[in-house]
Amino acid sequence: MITFMRVDDRIIHGQIITRWSKEYPCDGIIAVNDKAATTPVLAQSFKASTDKKVFVWTKEHFKEVQDKVLNSDKKYFLITKNPVDMKEILVDMDFKPGIKKLIIGPCNDRPGAVKLGQNQSITQEEADALEAISKKGYDIEFALVKESSIGEWPKFRSKFGY
């Protein structure tokens, strides 16, 4: 089962995982990212960053095993690098994680991105993905760590034409 969903442009960050796993039960991490899953040194680096069990999968592989994830008794964090990949999982694949909350963590400043908070910048493409996830019934909160939440998607969507 999935107990926590997060977008983090560093994908897996040891200290942050340790922090969030005090808020939500966590037996392991499922990171979905095509580049990391197909670059062994990246996958190994993520696995070394935490003492939790870590899976680094392509979106294609996640699609194949999604039912196995849901039917497992183990409690997993689901993490993607960006909102667009999360939208593919939650909207396009219609994956039903059984929870409604999605936390947006670090998203670096990039050209064309709108800065919502410290280290939280969103491009129009990502905003479109978040809007689609929101329409699907998910609550999207921007928080690097639990204590530093800057608000939920409805507060920011007007910056992107919604």
Added chain:
Amino acid sequence: MKYVVMVSHGEFAPGLHSAVNMMTGDRPDVLDTSLKADMSADEFAENFRELVKDIKKDDQIILLADILSGSPFTNALSVLDEKGMLPNTLVIAGMNMPLAITAVLMKDNFDDLNLLKDTLLSEGRAGLTEFAAVADEDEDDL
């Protein structure tokens, strides 16, 4: 040629590099770059790629990083992987001053990176220590 390349968050790698320079002198085979606040990981990777562009496949790299699996660590490895340099790279996380000085001063005494590794880890670990002041009661005991 063997290079020592330091990477970190913030000013740690450039700072450590400048501290090491005070002990070893400025050398062309010691390099650094770091991920600054509000810099994207891609920008860091680009800077790192530029930093190591003249390092050739038959060179060796001792990569020192501030923290295991942090973004600087991961992105530096990713670039070295693209360059096909990983087999010639010794990667150590949790860098500190004793480790970095030893790396710079001792690297050319070792042909085998594996042997150098043991020395560096041992110096780095020994450098992290508590200093406990002990009252010396025998001070006047001539």
